[in-house]
Amino acid sequence: MTGISHLISKRAKSRQSSHFTNGPSEQPPKGFKPHEKPLLLSYGTPNDGFFPIDSIDVNLVEYPFEHQQKFNNSMENLSISEKNPNSVHIERHTKNPNLIDLSKGLQYVKVEGHDPLIEFTENFIKRTHPPNYDNWSSILTTGASDGLNKACDAILDPGDVILVEEFTFTPFLRFSDNSGAIPVPIKIDLSNDSNGIDLNYLENLLKNWDTTKLPKPKALYTIATGQNPTGFTQTLEFRKKIYKLATDYDFIIIEDDPYGYLTLPKYQGPPKKNQFELKDQLTLEDYLTKHLTPSYLEIDDVGRVIRVETFSKLFAPGLRLGFIIADKSINLVIKNYAETVNRGSSGLAQTVVNNVIQDKLGGVDGWLQWVLKMRATYSYRKDLLLQTIYESKAYEKGLVDVIDPKAGMFVTLKIEFLKDDSDIILKMKELLWKVISYGVSVVPGHNMTVDKEFSKSRSNFFRLCYAPANNDYEIIESGKRLTDAILEFYENGEKF
């Protein structure tokens, strides 16, 4: 079997793409010659002369939290740009083909997105996760959630089954539900050096699938790097095994990777105090060859993988900008869906991201240098949180354990003394109140299940995220409050 077009949903296949401003589709009459300089009275597109914006200057920082550094040096009222002009000027018109000018960026554009940015995302993937086949493309989205909803629409018809990691980014269930599909949870192995998905469980499930009860699965949804919420990362060898199952049982893999570029070295003891010293730790080549975990794209040779990326975690969530790397036949039906449900991402966001990256940072490698600075800061934060936990009494007493993530934004804190409890979820809820009363909010595992009952016995953990904190103090203080709360709960007989 070649290709995956038989796995595209009936609904997605049936959508037509046409527009009333398209020219005639019939053959022209005899003697017809196209005009050399045609003029437009057709499209309802305002000329860019109607746009109130003439140009935009985007003022950048050199590294994350630079503004706080400046602030600490008591230059409170000076913006970075005034001290250190590091700006991108976006003009109404430009002739540079790598840039998007405002006459284009503020205009209507095809839903796939602006060509320079599509091309950037394709070059970016070739550099980081080169697909193992040729017939792929990139299409821009309004972020990972939009990408996931579109992936579901492309593949899933009402009644279709999709396999989902039992603990997951639960908004995904809204997207599979929007397609009418049925999510089936896959067990996760929560031991510390796990790959996430419990491979034996998945193999047995597929081998013994009872098609009289449910149709065989059409897709697997996995957050394979820095899994949300558990933090696990699948090795290349592990991915090859999962991919073989996808081939044998003929299903699509939706690979959601919002922050996998934030690779995190194993905890080696208390991190260095000054995060700004960390920014040049790693060479780009070492990062690409030794740190970054390969994507399913690098195994896939038929277009069975839909990779969903986003600029939310590496640039900014408010852009509402991401992209999908997939087989061209899949991205075609996704384009048709985008013409119905949201008309693509903001051209302004595309323009700012594209021109910041291409005009200032230096394209793919320059962007990756920014990502390296991000990962250095995240790595420092992760180790700071782990240090706080490792040095706590609760850890010393064996009340908690942590999963040290290889990538991403999440640490899993396992509540060891609830491991075999007969009513884990009730206890976890009561413990959560204690944690909140100590002044820290965390996400309990049972909030992120596909099926609470199915996952009950593995729900004795909290997801901790070190991304939102304003500074080191908040991370350390959060870790202390959390472990103190757990200690008190335990010493109070596992009661509030």
Next chain:
Amino acid sequence: MTGISHLISKRAKSRQSSHFTNGPSEQPPKGFKPHEKPLLLSYGTPNDGFFPIDSIDVNLVEYPFEHQQKFNNSMENLSISEKNPNSVHIERHTKNPNLIDLSKGLQYVKVEGHDPLIEFTENFIKRTHPPNYDNWSSILTTGASDGLNKACDAILDPGDVILVEEFTFTPFLRFSDNSGAIPVPIKIDLSNDSNGIDLNYLENLLKNWDTTKLPKPKALYTIATGQNPTGFTQTLEFRKKIYKLATDYDFIIIEDDPYGYLTLPKYQGPPKKNQFELKDQLTLEDYLTKHLTPSYLEIDDVGRVIRVETFSKLFAPGLRLGFIIADKSINLVIKNYAETVNRGSSGLAQTVVNNVIQDKLGGVDGWLQWVLKMRATYSYRKDLLLQTIYESKAYEKGLVDVIDPKAGMFVTLKIEFLKDDSDIILKMKELLWKVISYGVSVVPGHNMTVDKEFSKSRSNFFRLCYAPANNDYEIIESGKRLTDAILEFYENGEKF
């Protein structure tokens, strides 16, 4: 009967909104006290210190096409901002509650949008089209298409009927189709002083509706001001009659108004040559009380109207930003749908639009002053195109007629000699090839029908749009090419 909640679709009603980061929903245990300074390890939101952008300067023009004026004055290589600093500085942090700073604008936000901009749209509607009831709200969208798709999803279940003007913005049919609804065309009266919809036809259709064939209509979709493609505008009196039908037959009115603010005075002869002289023609009070046609919102007293607006035509399409004014019960289900299908509009676009309007233009009235400048330029363009047609041989000979629009971007050019032709569409297609060979693209009426066969006898027209032209010359030249092509087609025995 009060309220319209019985008209909300089953699908929309059934959607749940919840997030795994929500706090516990149960009662807290005895003795629980919330912490005074809680810290976050819950949300997966990157701190704004991770955003590479420190500030943005948006450089504005004073009036449409100002950059061309400057260009003509041979200041080619100077951007407007360098000559005339008229900029909005968007900071990482601000304390002004009317502005959106980058720490918020580039961050995740609720799908409804940022509060300052939602509030602006509400104040804008109160000033321009004050709703006639209290329980309404505004929700931001990614533009009018998104707004229309969301309106359909909110109201229409599979098999439901929606009434649609027979010539319309046909992408709407994708949106009604996405809800599984059945569009039924409503005849348009194409005589020159028409209100658009053929009221007698609609009344008879509703009176004699055969529910054994199709369920009674759930909604009417209308572009009531500057109708697309015909250009007609419904008077207030006419709207009251339509609204009465909506009440009597209990259906929703989806009022699509992408460019109704561009009010256009009747053609009074050749327009003044310099468009820049036109910008202060009208006072704001005269505009609001004498020029702007009231919306259905101003009649509606129960929340039966969903008004879909956009910033595409008045600010820029590439923002992908619009809003819906509707009953709160409708905007609530639209919010839940937005959590599934696109996660709302770009925060960057919201930030730029909000701060340009609130920080520089001066809020609602300042924004309306910009709209007045837009309408002056559009009015000049419309009259320039009409002048070219009126002065053409084709018009002199009675081969064509035009509908002079009261608002919007479209002029309808009726091909008079094809009025009673037995095969209008074939002739119009052949004529279109002639027009294209003369170097101008236009949209034939038959491309914008709900049902080609139903509207065949009224399809003898082209839609002309004066928005995309780069300058006056292109408008005049387009009009000449078009009327010359029609004349030649006619003189050639209605053949290419």
